[in-house]
Amino acid sequence: MLSSQTENNGLGPSAIDSEIVPLKLFLEKNLKACQLTVILVQCVQSTLYTAPHRSAMESDLEKAWRVAAEKLAAADFLLIATGAGFSADSSLPVYADIAKVDAYKLMDVEYQDLCDPYMLEQDEEVFYGFWGSCTNSYRDTKHHPGYHILRKWRDAKCGTNSGNNPDEKRSSFRAAFDRLNACDALPSGVTADSVTDGPFFVYTSNVDSHFRRDFDCKEVYELHGGVEMWQCAGDVETGAREPCEKIWKLPADFRFELDVATMRAPGAEATTCPECGGKGRPNVLMFHDRQWIANTAEENGYIAWESVMEVMLQEDPTLNLVVLEIGCGTRVPSVRRETEMVVADVIEGCGRPQATLIRVNPDIPTCDNPLILANDCFVPIRSRGLEALEGIDQELTKLLQKAKAGNR
Structure with a gap:
């Protein structure tokens, strides 16, 4: 329909271009003007509404601080x-973020899986990698x-x-x-x-x-213990063997040999129970924990x-x-x-x-x-x-x- 109409009007391709190009430039120019107007309106709205709202929030906070x-x-x-x-104000992760690591995504594990004594039996290096990462980070972090x-x-x-x-x-x-x-x-x-x-x-x-x-x-x-103190893990799988009663403190100069790429770490002498020679674990209350020594x-x-x-x-x-x-x-x-x-x-x-x-x-x-x-x-x-x-x-x-x- 377009070609027959142009022929009837006596307009060739070059004539059409000569009409369309100026129109296109006009529309682009006015479109930019409209966009600029929208931005200016948003700025005015921000000044008129957001600033007082923020001030009200700040005044409410100051009132709460005073009380x-x-x-x-x-x-x-x-x-x-x-x-x-x-x-978190010391830049330490909260519970919802602590397992947001690429290596854990590849393993398809979440915080609840890692903070579980059964992980020690399922994959010892993943268990020590998780707690090793936490311990190294806690020790390296200056509190706020x-x-x-x-x-x-x-x-x-x-x-x-x-x-x-x-x-x-x-x-x-x-x-x-x-x-x-x-x-x-x-x-x-x-x-x-x-x-x-x-x-x-x-x-x-x-x-x-x-x-x-x-x-x-x-x-x-x-109330949930701390990573600086460690205990015997006992028999995690069946609970047939209770953990040894002795709780020990990690040496001040100890660090876990953590592979950051895989989030794995081996056990060490410092994490081994000094009484029975079995696996140790942090004296921390975990999910599904039946062996924690309070x-x-x-x-x-x-x-x-x-x-x-x-x-x-x-x-x-x-x-x-x-x-x-x-x-x-x-x-x-x-x-x-x-x-x-x-x-x-x-x-x-x-x-x-x-x-x-x-x-x-x-x-x-x-x-x-x-x-x-x-x-x-x-x-x-x-x-x-x-x-x-x-x-x-x-x-x-x-x-x-x-x-x-x-x-x-």
Whole structure:
């Protein structure tokens, strides 16, 4: 149809080109103008809407930091609870990302497969490669400044500048400890020397052992264990042979000979059970784990500290507890459950809102406990851990400066 029409109009190919080319240039020019207009409109929208929205978010964060700082400043006891999100600020992977490695994709294995004692029987080098990669990485990684902020807060709570005589507070703690111990209300085996008498404790599901770099071992409970301590694997396949009881620490200068391309590593003398000569494994609670040797001494120390702290709160209505939870998700919800239970127990046991849960999480800073919410004892902070700690610390500094100015 086109050819017959052009013939009737008396237009040849060259004549058609001479008409089309200018039209094409005109359309291209105007198309670019339209695209530029769209970009300008988007920029204006970003300025008008996105900036105020971002400012509102920042102001909400600052408000949450200030509220958290006020709670911390008034706290007599401070329980820190951390999960994988806290270690992520040291550039360590969270559980969802730890197995996102090409070698594991080729093997068609995921985190749940690797973090399983049965992998030691299925493929020993893959097992030691996974835990060797974790251990080497944890040891090489410098922990983020948030640890030092927490250490500063701990020292402030334990020191003479805490507003009370630290010796008097320790004496009160010991008295409550002795009363509970006398009526067998504490775990068997705990002694006054095995439990911290300070107002600070760390409860963590992280296995990197980074808290042990800055804090006393009596004030840290790694509820899932840590890669620095190893144990006998026993008979993983059938469970017919229990692991030897001895737990040992990896030498400080030991490194796994990891092939990064294949994520495999051989066993070594340091990972061999010194009692039976069998295979060793990290003293870490894994999936489907029936052979893990729990650190009962650490657990009992935490239980005793928490029990004494709750009694002191019940006996003195002026005392307060703050539970600061950082980076704990729902994939491994044990820490979230524990922090809510501790705060709820204090509220119920005291009959007063003497405890506050501050939950720092960039995705799910929510609380499921109705008792905590009903008593207005919950402070949500939607941010990463280090960002929140730095923001709260700045607000604490402002409060301290304001208090000093008022005392002049």
